[in-house]
Amino acid sequence: MSAAPEKEKSELLQGTLDLLILNALRRDSMHGFGLSQRLREMSRDVFQVEMGSLYPALCRLEAQGAIKGEWSVSEANRKARYYSLTAAGRKLLQKEADQWEKLSRTINLMLKATA
């Protein structure tokens, strides 16, 4: 999984991509391109998600049953594969978000403690 090599852009932490995808799909179903745009917007252009990571990640999540992909037609009358969160995906999102929360809080604490 090759993360973005550009200097300015932070590398995505391994495993956080899944969480971000699940989060982005929380309300609406989206196709791959839309998802990539959304992720960039949400990070205020800090994260550039590599397509080479995004699509395999989508496949992986689909394999786990967290999301579901369906071909349908966009507003602009274009065929695209739309991904939506399943019930299992919601649970997974909740779990991962909690874990992340705990992890980041802990790391912040430790960083302050050493500082």
Place this chain on the structure above:
Amino acid sequence: MRWIRSLLFRLQPLFRRNKIEAGLTDELRSHLEFATEAHVAAGLTPAEARRAAERELGGIEQIKESWRDQRSLPWLDHIQQDVRTALRSLRKTPGFTAVAVLSLGVAIGVNTTSFSLVNGLLLRPLAPLRPDELVTLFVAEENVRFRPSSYEEYLAFRAHRDTFADVAATLRTFTSVAGPNGLQRGVGYFTSENFLSMLGVTPHRGRFFTAEECRPNAGLNVVIASYAFWQRLGGRDDFVGSTVRLNGKPYTVIGIAARSFDGVNTIIATDCWLPLGVFSTFGGSERGQPAANLADSNSQTLLLTARLASPLTIETARARLPALAQQLPTAARPRTLKITELSRINGGSRPSTGTDPSAFIAGAFLAVAAGVLLIAGFNLGNMLLARGADRAKEIALRTALGATRGRIVRQLLTEGFLLALAGGVLGFLLTLYANRLLYNAAAQINASYYSLALNLSPDFRVFAAVAFFCLFSMLVFSFLPALNASRVDLVQDLKRQGGETTSTHRLGRFFAWRHVVLMLQIGLSFTVIFCSALFIRGALLAGKAPPGFDPSSGLVAEVDFSLQDTPFADSQRAIAAAIETARAQPGVIAAAATTLLPYGNMGAAKDLEPADATARAAVSADKIRSHFAAVTPGYFDALGVRLMRGRDFTPAETSDPSSAYVAIIDERLAQRMFPNGDAMGQRLREPGHAQYSSTPAADASPEFEIVGICAPHRHETHGEAQTCLYVPFAANLEHRHGVYIQIRTSSHDPALVGATVASVRSALFASNHELPLVQVATFAALIEKEGTLWLARFGAVLLGTFGAIALLIAVTGIYGVKAYAVARRTREIGIRMALGAPPRAAFTLIFRQALLQTALALAVGSLLALAAGRLLNSFVYKISGTDPLAFTAAALLLAIAALAACWIPAQRAARINPIIALRSE
């Protein structure tokens, strides 16, 4: 359950990969369109927008690749790919593949065949049920004199349930049934009722013995047949319940043993089992006279097999034996007990000492075969090395395109694995064929006595061995190429043009990997060829010793009265009548009977000394062991040996057992017994005769008066010619085994002599249909079956095959490496020639290197060869294990073959055209 779904999901691309990939491609395409649209909206031209979108996306193929890695099981996928690529690349070089698979297959075949032999002789379990618990129980008096046990002792052992879970008594006997060409001899065992069930054998049909049938002197005539025996007798469905005549008496078949079991001896098959209850009434006098009574505690005849009580091992059980010996009944003399693992070959009452020679021979074959496998492995390693060097560019290219080093090595290993696999399959098929040849060759040698039990059919151990040989050879041959492949120099290899990567330093080139391997190969080949040369020389010598007579016109008819209950006088008359019948046949010149067949596998010998004290003093050895045969008048004529002095036996001496002891000796014995005087009229006797005698009828120390001296002749292939003492036929009361009627015909033509066999057989049967005729065969055919000769020839054929294979593989290896070296140095040689070197110099360049390498390899190999020869010392026939002739012959053969193999590449080097060589870059 989630992992199952995940696994299924991961597996599905293997089967529906194209469909899924097509879906992914569609999705990525739609992504591109969205992205292009977005860029256009941001103000780019459609073309620019498209390019920007593509740039952002990265390659569709790369995304698919990372999808593949994630979504499928990559290793399974890779294996599939590797196998496909390897098959493709092997198919592209059919010559290489064929040579590799063939040489590997032959080497693995040779090894598996040798292993099958070791397996059949040493490894196969002897009994179906927990064979580790089974032991053979030996009884010795005064610690040294081993003897069979009495029935009483057997019962005592059987009562010791805390040491032996069970004890069974057996006794071997010769049996015979009527066959199409006379009596068929076989081997049977008297057993106690528990023998077969103790071993875990089950009946194929019918039942096994009851305790009542096995009670001493029960006299219930029943028999259990082995599966093979049943098949030989026709395999009828109503066999159980029918009657067979064994040694002339009727026995009811009550059962057939399971197919897989034909006795505990790995060489001699058991045809049938008889209850101990018929021991004293069983036909034939083979066991000696008078028939022993089992109930008598002085009758010590039984051999014991036992199953140890549950927690005991052989070692722990041994500790209990001394106490057990104390508790045995009627101990006239102190007894010692000994247990060993169940005897595989030894069927006697004395435990074997040391390694069994057949096991050693089988092991030696396996060792030599392993040498052949090593040679083949080295050879293939070299071929792969050369191939790898040729493929360096391809490999560098693949590395540049992103293949990891591990992936490349895996690819090479896959090729090696496929070669090994194909070689293993071929080797296994060859083994099946070779095993059949081996079995048939070994089965005919003593076919008139017993059928061969040796089981060479593949079992799981043989399969495991094949797998091991494949793996072993793969390790040997892929080690170097893998080593090489792991130091790929990308830039160098990509730049390379038809390659001169060999070290330019002369010594470095001389000891380049492939040359070291080549020298190893030559050295090992030398060892193998030397071993086979030893055996071949032995076999050639084996046939050389002149027998002292011409067997080509001879026929032999064997009758065996020990298989019948015929009174002695009647058997004498029957033999005399049979001789007359044979003599009357057209084409027959002479016929006479003997108890000792020259070059037969059975012998009888006696120690002899002059009866006269002064003559005795002149003999250097205190006693001389000599063949002992009883013959009818005219024997020497029938055999074709000249009676040099004196007279033949008279008919009166032959027919009358009480007649004076007279003897005819051969000239060699005459010289050894009476070096200073005339042997005629002297007397010979057995030293301390009374001690050895088992014939109470004979007087205390019979002295044989010498009435004739015959020309020296041989009775055996092996060793120095033995001396022989002949007595009149009737005088030999002890020997009642096979009697051989020597028949001489007027022809020397093998076909004509062979044709007489059938007519003599039918005439003998016609004149006396009760005659226990075992076989009629040409004398020459019987001599071929002489044990030592057969073994010498067998070893020569087997090791000769090994040697030939080693030579062939070595030659192809040398040729391959040298041809390759010339190809790689084409440019260098071209430059040398352009600078004025004559073609001869190019030839010398290549040839001198080969010469030196061969010489060095032979020097190192000779050390190994001599070491191997020393090990084989006692098993090669007649010559020492370091025989200089075999050594020189092997060295010369290999050197000539090696240099011949280099000749062609060296010639090619000499013919290099410098202009073409330099332009070809």
